[in-house]
Amino acid sequence: MKMSDPSRGLHRRRFLTGALGVGAGAALTACTSNAPAAPAGGPAVAPAPAAGGSAPGTPVTIGFSAPAADHGWIAAIANNAQAQAKQFPDVTFEAVNPTNDIAQQIAAVETLINRGVDALVILPNDGSQLTRVGQQAMDAGIPVINLDRIFDSPLAYRTWIGGDNYGMGVSAGHYIGKRLRDAGVANPVIGEVAGIDNLPLTQERTRGFNDALATYGFSVGPRQAADFTAQGGQEVTANLLQAAPRLDAVWNHDDDQGIGVLAAINQAGRSEFFMVGGAGSANAMREIQADTSVLKATVTYSPSMASSAVALARLVAQGRGMSDLAEPEVPASITLASATITKENVATYLPLGFES
Structure with a gap:
């Protein structure tokens, strides 16, 4: 990535x-x-x-x-x-x-x-x-x-x-920040399930998330780093949930690892918070469309x-x-934007989703 x-x-x-x-x-x-x-x-x-x-x-x-x-x-x-x-x-x-x-x-x-x-x-x-x-x-x-x-x-x-990792964090942070602000939640507890911490892409995602939340006066609470796999996501999320008896929102960096994240949440019987995913897998989008779990949105990082x-x-x-473009040459760099997929617009993005 x-x-x-x-x-x-x-x-x-x-x-x-x-x-x-x-x-x-x-x-x-x-x-x-x-x-x-x-x-x-x-x-x-x-x-x-x-x-x-x-x-x-x-x-x-x-x-x-x-x-x-x-x-x-x-x-x-x-x-x-x-x-x-x-x-x-x-x-x-x-x-x-x-x-x-x-x-x-x-x-x-x-x-x-x-x-x-x-x-x-x-x-x-x-x-x-x-x-x-x-x-x-x-x-x-x-x-x-x-x-x-x-x-x-x-x-x-x-x-x-390539994609915009910082922008992914910003998109996730704004979705969570606005939803909590509009609900009147004071001093929210916001969790983060990151990817691999020594990767610059993970660091950029976290930085964007922190920066966006700060504009609402919020900050990240419990944070665990996984490894972009379902197994890793399940293991670290189980630990995060044990350490945080109350959560208001969670951002998971990667929808592949999100399969394990959701499994841990379901096993713990937790539903008091909502979650945002990352990347835009078809699996995550179907979950958002069904609206039967804590997953309410995902931010994209498209293999297109x-x-x-x-x-x-x-x-x-x-x-x-x-x-x-006016210039006769192809640009030296192109950064894709990170969209936020919710129940309201998921039908538009679902045909673009890839299987986890």
Whole structure:
């Protein structure tokens, strides 16, 4: 997962299976995994039309590398990238085997470089450790679209596209803050189930959450960090609930891990608070739509960014820009927005959801 501003050097993955177009402003966001009800990552949603260049252009080959699809959001990333590439008759899509091994991913990208692909779309396992191979591609004249987890140096990529982790926290904080303020709750106890604390993306989500809550005069109370898995979410939430006999609201950073979070809440028989999720999985959205649990909203971090990354790679490789912009070149960075999904608007977003 990566974060709001590429200059911050944040890293990451995450949720929602939309294939938004890369128009003047690509929007929407999301993350999550486990036992999918549909094929891993859910079915890829119909991709958006080509941004700024729907007419066929020079034939190009786009190489693609991403981590293993052991998480619903990551699976949706791969599905969306492939589905988007199929929309272009002038694109040959070469995806290397997904892997969570850093050395194997570097070797796979080097293979694509040696084949002389026209552009690369790379979601690195670790942006820092793959910076060198990204720069290697750029030095070889192959433009790199850096997806989500950002490389350490802008010399390693032509364009970065990813989600807004700080914005996720802000969206969650405003939803919780406004709901509690409107209900007249004084001195609320607000819990937080974070992801992996040493990841910049988690730190950004927490910072945005704190900043938004502060505008209402609220602050975070009990906080536990999990590991973006259902098992981890269940374990840390059980601990959080034991330590907090009263809660008014909870934000869980990730809908994949949210499966375990909800399981712990149900096992404890707690229902005095409401919860906001993170990423926008179809599972979470169905729960919100049913309105039978504490989960009342989720904030997005959309894997549709992979569809947009392929569309951008095509345009860059063909020397084209985005038709809705005045500039003839594709921008150097695009940050997706984080939407808040509630019962009122969930029907609009549900077709974009990915399976956890």
